[in-house]
Amino acid sequence: MPRFVPMTLALALTACAAVAHAQNYPSKPVKVIVPWPAAGSIDSAARITSQRLSTALGGAFVVDNRAGAAGTIGADLVAKAPADGYTLMVHSATHTANATTYPKLPYRTIEDFTPIAFISAQPAVLVAHPSLPVKTVRDFIALAKSRPGQINYASSGNGSSPHLAMALFTSSANINIVHVPYRGGPPAITSLLSGETQASIATLPNALPHVNAGRVRALGVTTAKRTLSAPNIPTIAESGLPGYEMNPWIALFGPAGLKRDLVDRLNGLVNKAVADPEVARTMVSQGLEPWSGTPEQLSTRMRTDLDKFAKLIKSIGVTNE
Numbered sequence: 001m002p003r004f005v006p007m008t009l010a011l012a013l014t015a016c017a018a019v020a021h022a023q024n025y026p027s028k029p030v031k032v033i034v035p036w037p038a039a040g041s042i043d044s045a046a047r048i049t050s051q052r053l054s055t056a057l058g059g060a061f062v063v064d065n066r067a068g069a070a071g072t073i074g075a076d077l078v079a080k081a082p083a084d085g086y087t088l089m090v091h092s093a094t095h096t097a098n099a100t101t102y103p104k105l106p107y108r109t110i111e112d113f114t115p116i117a118f119i120s121a122q123p124a125v126l127v128a129h130p131s132l133p134v135k136t137v138r139d140f141i142a143l144a145k146s147r148p149g150q151i152n153y154a155s156s157g158n159g160s161s162p163h164l165a166m167a168l169f170t171s172s173a174n175i176n177i178v179h180v181p182y183r184g185g186p187p188a189i190t191s192l193l194s195g196e197t198q199a200s201i202a203t204l205p206n207a208l209p210h211v212n213a214g215r216v217r218a219l220g221v222t223t224a225k226r227t228l229s230a231p232n233i234p235t236i237a238e239s240g241l242p243g244y245e246m247n248p249w250i251a252l253f254g255p256a257g258l259k260r261d262l263v264d265r266l267n268g269l270v271n272k273a274v275a276d277p278e279v280a281r282t283m284v285s286q287g288l289e290p291w292s293g294t295p296e297q298l299s300t301r302m303r304t305d306l307d308k309f310a311k312l313i314k315s316i317g318v319t320n321e
Contacts, residue, residue, distance in 0.1 A: 025085055025262060026059035027049040028166055028247050033089045035074025037067040037184035040156070041203040043117045044286050045250045046090035052273035053266070061088075067184055070157040070320065072105060083257035084112070085266075092122055093248035094160045101159030102321045109306065114258035115251065115298035117270035120288040122248045123227045124165055125207050126236055127216040129198045134236050137220045140199070140238030143173035152179040153207035154188035154197040155213060158320050161248040162188070164309060165222050166201040167316045173241055192216060204229055204287025222246040229284045263295055 027179075028240035030053075034046045037307060050061035067104045071094050081087035099109040107113075126137065128142040134140045144151055155163035158181045170177060180197050185206040191197045193215055200207075200224060208230060211218045220236035221227050224245045252270055254263070273279050274290035283290050293301075 003225065013135055015269040017175045026057060026061075028086065029062050030085065031061050031087050032061050033078050034063055034065050035067060035071035035091060036065065036091065036148075036184055037210075038065050040285070041184040041205040042090060042092050042250055043206050045122075045283070045288055047121055048274060048279060048282060049090065049270060051185045051250065052276075052279065053289060054085070055268055056269050058271075063090075069212055070094055070098055070101065071159050072102055073275075075105055075113075077108050078253065079112040081255045084142055085254065085258060085262050087255065088251060088266075089113070089253045090119065092250050093159055093305050093309075094157075094164075095253075096306040097159045097313060098320075099306055100310040100313040101318050102205060103319065110302065111298075112256050113255040114253055114256055114263060115295045115302060116258070116263055117252045117267040117295065118291040118293045118298055119221075119250045119252060119270060119274060121291050122161060122250050123229070123287065123289060124162055124201050124203045124222045124246070124248075125211070125233060126201050126219045126222070126229070127192065127199065127207050127211065128219055130215070131195060132198050132216055132217075132263055134219065135217070136234075136239050137236050141173045141175055141240055142178075142297055144173070144177050147313075148176040151179060151199060152180050152197040153177050154191045154200040154202075155179060155181050156185040156188050157181050157183060157311065159318055161246075162203065163318070164203045164312060165246040167318070168246055168312060169201065169236065169241065169244060172244055172317060175293070186288075187214075206287075208287050210229055223300075227287075228289055228321065229287045235306055249301065250288070267295055 032050050034043050036042045046063050051061055053061045078089040128134055189206050192200050210216045218233045220239040221233050271292040274292050280290050
């Protein structure tokens, strides 16, 4: 028998085992770690996606919120998990920003994760407490310039997407307002509602209920175009700061080394889910906008954002020691 036959047979058996694993998956509950608090936009995206994956694959995809340190605590758990598909993660563009804001991360942002699928865009909106005498972005900029260092703004954490969106806003508008970081979007909105802070760039799912109830005033969305979920709110660019745009993403990841056939299967199911009109309506009603793509496109976007956010973060001097 030729010497290469046993190796060929071994490779064939390995390939068959991988296919069998993907076809039998999941044979036990899958933990979907969300490194942010419950009730925020990332949590909403994770729960919508997990429910669809549970239905499609006939197994339980269970959301596990592990909030803290701008998503790094939960991300570390995923980075150290076995690459068997039973620990996944739904995270945001903040994942790439953390590579710069946290100089001593216990994991590697790119190398220790497997990109699987985009889930949605994460539009945000500049909101102000009703006590501020402003109705437009232009008004807000003028007020901030007349009161340097006197307006406090809330964010969901140092280096989070909302924080970076506001950092880009303040640097572009050349204004000086005070950053007050919180541990996630819901606590940040709570501080704004109470008047502890006077402004915030918050994700639409966190902000829209309070905008619609008149508890906070919406000045402009961060996207280049008006959003599907709030078409009556102008963009920041059209409301007073031309050229401004920030549109982070939410996506599904696994630990490094996840089998390609499983990645492709999950990617296809997530893309199918976000293309479903019912899912799209649910996402839009919660301030999210469906986003599909390949694992390679997600990987490329991560690397692009890592460079973009690094430049922004270094220019404003944000660090988390």
